[in-house]
Amino acid sequence: MSGLSKKRRAKLQQKLDEDYGYRQYADRDVEVREGACGHGVHAVRQFLPGELVIEICGQVLSQKKYDGSTYVMEMDDEWYLEPTIPGAYLNHSCNPNAELLKLTDSSMGIIAICNIEPGSEITFDYQWTAGDWVPRCQCGAPNCRGWVVGADSLEEMKEFAKEQKQKSKRKK
Ligand SMILES: [Zn+2]
Structure with missing residues (x-):
């Protein structure tokens, strides 16, 4: 559910x-x-x-x-x-x-x-919309989406996370 x-x-x-x-x-x-x-x-x-x-x-x-x-x-x-x-x-x-x-x-x-x-x-x-401020989800449900975002925004959120990872790599 x-x-x-x-x-x-x-x-x-x-x-x-x-x-x-x-x-x-x-x-x-x-x-x-x-x-x-x-x-x-x-x-x-x-x-x-x-x-x-x-x-x-x-x-x-x-x-x-x-x-x-x-x-x-x-x-x-x-x-x-x-x-x-x-x-x-x-x-x-x-x-x-x-x-x-x-x-x-x-x-x-x-x-x-x-x-x-x-x-x-x-x-x-x-059901938050995707953004770089959105926290990781810790609900522990088997169907956990990983971030506190709505199902509609999950793909967008994954993109955000990827970009951030790349940015932090560049800094190092
Ligand atoms: Zn969750």
Whole structure:
């Protein structure tokens, strides 16, 4: 599993928009834990596929005026969400158990895409675009792409990495 297809995503978004009760959640359902690779968000109870795990609130900023931090989330083509905790501590995985969707005009939602057992870390696919600043991925999934980039950007990312390797060779 590596995130949802566009069609399934659109369907899930539609369900989310229609069903207000769907948005109910409690903060105590998740907790932030510090692990070997920094902070992560863990489930305290079980979540079923399609269930809202957390609503992520924060500051909504115009993409035209703001470059974004490493935590920033893209709400749509125009707006970023600079998330508060615990949202900011959600880690990337190439084999995620949740998906990030727009929930309201000022918040994003993390939706379970498979059964999430209590204690497991909640992750989603960041789907970053390729760039020379993109870090290596340490998610440990068997299908790990190697960098924290979307599947669409992987080829481009490999090119970036090749160029950088050549550059560093030239310096030596
Ligand atoms: Zn990975």
